[in-house]
Structure formats: structure tokens, C-alpha cells
Amino acid sequence: MKPHIQRLFVLTFVLFIGNKLVLRPWLLETSDSAVLQGLVYSVPNFCEAVMGVIILTNLALYARRSIKALSTISNAMIYNAATLIALIYVITQEYGGHSLGGNNTYDPIDVLASILGLVFINRVIAETGFENRNA
Numbered sequence: 001m002k003p004h005i006q007r008l009f010v011l012t013f014v015l016f017i018g019n020k021l022v023l024r025p026w027l028l029e030t031s032d033s034a035v036l037q038g039l040v041y042s043v044p045n046f047c048e049a050v051m052g053v054i055i056l057t058n059l060a061l062y063a064r065r066s067i068k069a070l071s072t073i074s075n076a077m078i079y080n081a082a083t084l085i086a087l088i089y090v091i092t093q094e095y096g097g098h099s100l101g102g103n104n105t106y107d108p109i110d111v112l113a114s115i116l117g118l119v120f121i122n123r124v125i126a127e128t129g130f131e132n133r134n135a
Contacts, residue, residue: 042113049117056082
């Protein structure tokens, strides 16, 4: 995995934890702004989308290296498939198809945050690559 992808994963994880443990409690205690409160409740969706695609991409690239039958699959196909799988997971969770990520209530802003995260990480990976070597 390229260093910038590793840093992005760690930064996103830190944002996720910092939002949950520090920013959200502080903001809910000190602000009545519905917009800001909605934002801190939707940040986890963005973060989960980014981290999920990175994990799925890494797993798919590992599978391609390990399973000869998958060796012809292009990087672009892997990047897009990882994003699509994450999108299906997010949408089915938001609309009550499963509760694998815990209890969830539908919120259109959460869906938007997830989609923004998916598009963001897909574009980063597609534009800059994922691996240090041509695999």
C-alpha cells in the first residue's frame, strides 16, 4: 500500500475516534446548531466509507496476487468493485437491509456522507494508485 493511502487510513481513523470521543460530545454540549450536530453525527459515515474501501481494495489486491484465476483483473476493476461493494453495504444498512454495523436509523445526510466518502476515496485511489509496485 502506498504511504499516502496508509496515512489517509490512519488520519481517517483518528478523525473517526476524535469525532466520537471529543468533537461530538463537546459540540453537543456547547452548540445548538442543528447543522453542526448533523455534521458530527455524519462524520463516521464518511470515515467508514473511506476506511472500508481501503480495506476492501487491499483484500482484493491480495486475493489477486494469491489466486491465479484472478490475475487478469485490472487495478481499475478492483478499485471500482471495492467501492461498489462498500456502496451496496452502506445503502442496504441505511435502508434497513441488515444491521451488521450496529443499530442504524435512516438519515439522508448519513447516506450523503457515505457516498461522498466513497467517491472521495475511489478518486484518490484511481488517480494516485494503491500499491507501490505494479501488481
